[in-house]
Amino acid sequence: TGPLKDMDFSVQEGGGPRILHQFKLEPPAVSFRSSGEKAGIIDIEPRTGILYINGSLDWETKQVHKLQVESLDESGNRVKGPYAVTIYVEDINDNPPEFNQTKYYGVVRQNSRPGKPFLYVHATDRDDPTTPHAQLSYSILHHFPNPYEEMLFQIDNATGAISPSWKGSYYLDPQKQDSFILVVSVKDMAGTMTNAFTSSVDVIITVKESLWKAPPTIYITENSTQVHPVNISKVQSNEPGVIYGIFVKEEQPKLPFSISENGDIYVTRPLDREEKDTYTFFVVSKDNTGELVDKPLQIHVIVEDINDNPPVCQQDLTVIEVQENEKGGSNIGTVFATDMDEKDTLNSRLQFQIQSQEPEFPSNNLFYIQQDTGTLQLTGRSLSKRESAKYSLKVLVTDSKFKTICDVEVHVIDINDEIPIFKNSDHGSVTLAEDIPIGSVILEIEASDGDEPGTGSSLIIYQVKEGDPNNTFIIETDAETNRGFIKINKALDFETMPVYNLVINATNPEPLVEGVQYNSSSLTTLKVFVTNVDEPPAFLMPDYKTEVSEDIPVNTLVMTVKAHDPEGDSVRVSKIVLKDMQGKYAQYLACGKILFLQKSYLLVEEEVYSVEVVASELNNPAQKSKALLTLPLRDVNDNYPQIATDYPTFFCYPVSGGERTLIQATDADQQYFYSKFTFSLVDEMNARNNWEVSKFNATHAYLSPKHANFEEKVYHVPIILNDNGKPPLENKVNHKVSICKCSSENSCF
Numbered sequence: 001t002g003p004l005k006d007m008d009f010s011v012q013e014g015g016g017p018r019i020l021h022q023f024k025l026e027p028p029a030v031s032f033r034s035s036g037e038k039a040g041i042i043d044i045e046p047r048t049g050i051l052y053i054n055g056s057l058d059w060e061t062k063q064v065h066k067l068q069v070e071s072l073d074e075s076g077n078r079v080k081g082p083y084a085v086t087i088y089v090e091d092i093n094d095n096p097p098e099f100n101q102t103k104y105y106g107v108v109r110q111n112s113r114p115g116k117p118f119l120y121v122h123a124t125d126r127d128d129p130t131t132p133h134a135q136l137s138y139s140i141l142h143h144f145p146n147p148y149e150e151m152l153f154q155i156d157n158a159t160g161a162i163s164p165s166w167k168g169s170y171y172l173d174p175q176k177q178d179s180f181i182l183v184v185s186v187k188d189m190a191g192t193m194t195n196a197f198t199s200s201v202d203v204i205i206t207v208k209e210s211l212w213k214a215p216p217t218i219y220i221t222e223n224s225t226q227v228h229p230v231n232i233s234k235v236q237s238n239e240p241g242v243i244y245g246i247f248v249k250e251e252q253p254k255l256p257f258s259i260s261e262n263g264d265i266y267v268t269r270p271l272d273r274e275e276k277d278t279y280t281f282f283v284v285s286k287d288n289t290g291e292l293v294d295k296p297l298q299i300h301v302i303v304e305d306i307n308d309n310p311p312v313c314q315q316d317l318t319v320i321e322v323q324e325n326e327k328g329g330s331n332i333g334t335v336f337a338t339d340m341d342e343k344d345t346l347n348s349r350l351q352f353q354i355q356s357q358e359p360e361f362p363s364n365n366l367f368y369i370q371q372d373t374g375t376l377q378l379t380g381r382s383l384s385k386r387e388s389a390k391y392s393l394k395v396l397v398t399d400s401k402f403k404t405i406c407d408v409e410v411h412v413i414d415i416n417d418e419i420p421i422f423k424n425s426d427h428g429s430v431t432l433a434e435d436i437p438i439g440s441v442i443l444e445i446e447a448s449d450g451d452e453p454g455t456g457s458s459l460i461i462y463q464v465k466e467g468d469p470n471n472t473f474i475i476e477t478d479a480e481t482n483r484g485f486i487k488i489n490k491a492l493d494f495e496t497m498p499v500y501n502l503v504i505n506a507t508n509p510e511p512l513v514e515g516v517q518y519n520s521s522s523l524t525t526l527k528v529f530v531t532n533v534d535e536p537p538a539f540l541m542p543d544y545k546t547e548v549s550e551d552i553p554v555n556t557l558v559m560t561v562k563a564h565d566p567e568g569d570s571v572r573v574s575k576i577v578l579k580d581m582q583g584k585y586a587q588y589l590a591c592g593k594i595l596f597l598q599k600s601y602l603l604v605e606e607e608v609y610s611v612e613v614v615a616s617e618l619n620n621p622a623q624k625s626k627a628l629l630t631l632p633l634r635d636v637n638d639n640y641p642q643i644a645t646d647y648p649t650f651f652c653y654p655v656s657g658g659e660r661t662l663i664q665a666t667d668a669d670q671q672y673f674y675s676k677f678t679f680s681l682v683d684e685m686n687a688r689n690n691w692e693v694s695k696f697n698a699t700h701a702y703l704s705p706k707h708a709n710f711e712e713k714v715y716h717v718p719i720i721l722n723d724n725g726k727p728p729l730e731n732k733v734n735h736k737v738s739i740c741k742c743s744s745e746n747s748c749f
Helices: 166-171 685-688
Strands: 008-012 018-022 031-036 041-044 051-052 064-072 078-090 103-109 136-143 151-157 161-164 178-186 200-208 218-221 230-234 243-247 257-261 264-267 280-285 297-304 317-323 332-336 352-359 365-369 374-379 390-398 403-413 426-432 441-448 462-464 473-478 484-486 499-507 523-531 543-545 558-562 571-578 586-588 593-596 607-616 622-634 649-652 663-666 678-681 691-695 702-704 714-722 730-740
Touching: 008 018, 031 041, 031 078, 041 064, 136 151, 151 178, 161 166, 243 257, 257 280, 317 332, 352 365, 365 390, 390 523, 426 441, 441 523, 462 473, 473 499, 484 499, 649 663, 678 691, 685 691, 685 714
Parallel strands: 008 078, 103 200, 218 297, 317 403, 426 523, 543 622, 649 730
Antiparallel strands: 018 051, 031 064, 041 051, 064 078, 136 178, 151 161, 178 200, 230 264, 243 280, 257 264, 280 297, 332 374, 352 390, 365 374, 390 403, 441 484, 462 499, 473 484, 499 523, 558 593, 571 607, 586 593, 607 622, 663 702, 678 714, 691 702, 714 730
């Protein structure tokens, strides 16, 4: 209740009759009167002033009702007013959403981009759009058929856009399934309320073959005379308005291809198969943001050959040698030519023909060439060097369009029908000292050969045939003079071989003709006497190597070295020199035995120690030799782990708690003895109450204070380090830790 005045009311639609307000009469007013948008159900009781609704309001019909109310006296004259009474109708969710079509039809292409819409569904709701009553959410209720666990289609719940899913983009194939039915549902209340209204509709989708397909292999004839660019193929994306482009994976000169905005592919210039016979590139489609629309297509281009290359002689002049006794019909050589046109095609097929022969004596057809191979043969008789030592041939080489002349010379060479003959069948003897250097020439020998000079028939090769089982000697031939030089190939040894009885033969690299054989005229003998030279003693091995542990006990026998004298003289190992150690760690014992002298562990100052052992003759000490003894030292785990002191450990005062710093363990032993350190606090109450150690890695740990009640002073934290070696070594370290005031650079001052 209340006095008459301007008033606003909010009323939910529906709900039936109700009282909104009661206005109080103020004398001299005795009644009320209303006018305006009463819709036949809104009014005021004149005597009591009760404003009421006699029915149900409908938001969808009218959202606001505006009335005027005034008070009247006994005579019906206005006392107060009129005042504005406004009734706002509040919407309730009383309308289900409705699709704008009873069915939807859409077409999607195979391999379409996932998430790219090809169809929209649309629904409306008559409720207040500013409220959740009209906020709609779309979803796919059913999917017929659905051959996979995941749906092939998806829908945007806000816009109703239907697109292929990632699965659908890959698996949609009209050859397997060309149509689908989707049952699409729409809910109001944004789809979040269980009492929301729901409607559904069928969406019939037809799957069509992808337009985005690589064309078949493109064949382009080389050296085309057409005006370029020339259209050679076309591609088309499944989506309109894309931007086409070309790229290659490998870096190469500018590609002679282009693509238009419509997907037409062009060759931009004539191609040369001999320059490049195939091309492979990729065509892409992108949207206006530069994102790929379709998977790149691989394009293959093959350049087809035309006969545009003449035959080429492989050599400017082909020289063939023929022996005099070569029989008619024999293959004497081949004329080689090439053609740059495509292999194994008629364009590169070559045929050979003898065009001329000079001289034509004794016949103008002494030679025959096989038409398709270029193999040259004698026709029917052997050649004679006395008739002609050389023949010049002109060979015509042709393909289906071009021809070339190749020059050929046939040289008639003497047959090997003469054997080498030594001037002296016995070259006597030579005496050599056993220390003569390797490579020394000890004798020059010579044989003669009656065959044509400068050929394989007359070149003489000298070899030791008998008397040299170890190849101590070697004979080299001077090709210009046919002389042989006997040289020392291996060191002489009087004690092993004091005399050599050599039998030397002379042969030709060219085989002898049938019926001719080497005989004693091609043999000579030589006796070599070796004289003794006093040689120094020799060790059994030039180097000795023994690995020793650094904790080797005193007077341990390391090894025995032995030496002997080639002449059988007595040998003594007279002294040893331990390099850089002045004999400190080792000594020689009788019979070549080496002992260690150290009285404590060797320090691993060097990984390898070197010892020179000297052997000399008792009767001639100047004759001596040396051998090298190397002693690699094997480390043992004999050093206790320590905490590195490169950087001081400190915490800034006052300590707040939660700080920590890294400490590092080190060990002088080789790393495999301490690959993993263990850090722990000494089992003392003071240490464990104040400090904490936690592992960081194999060589570092965190040290941190456990509380904030530390004074500004130096503390010694007892830490136990274990190197986990073999055997493990453990060390207690009182690590110095400072609690100090820190500068702005976070360091103690």
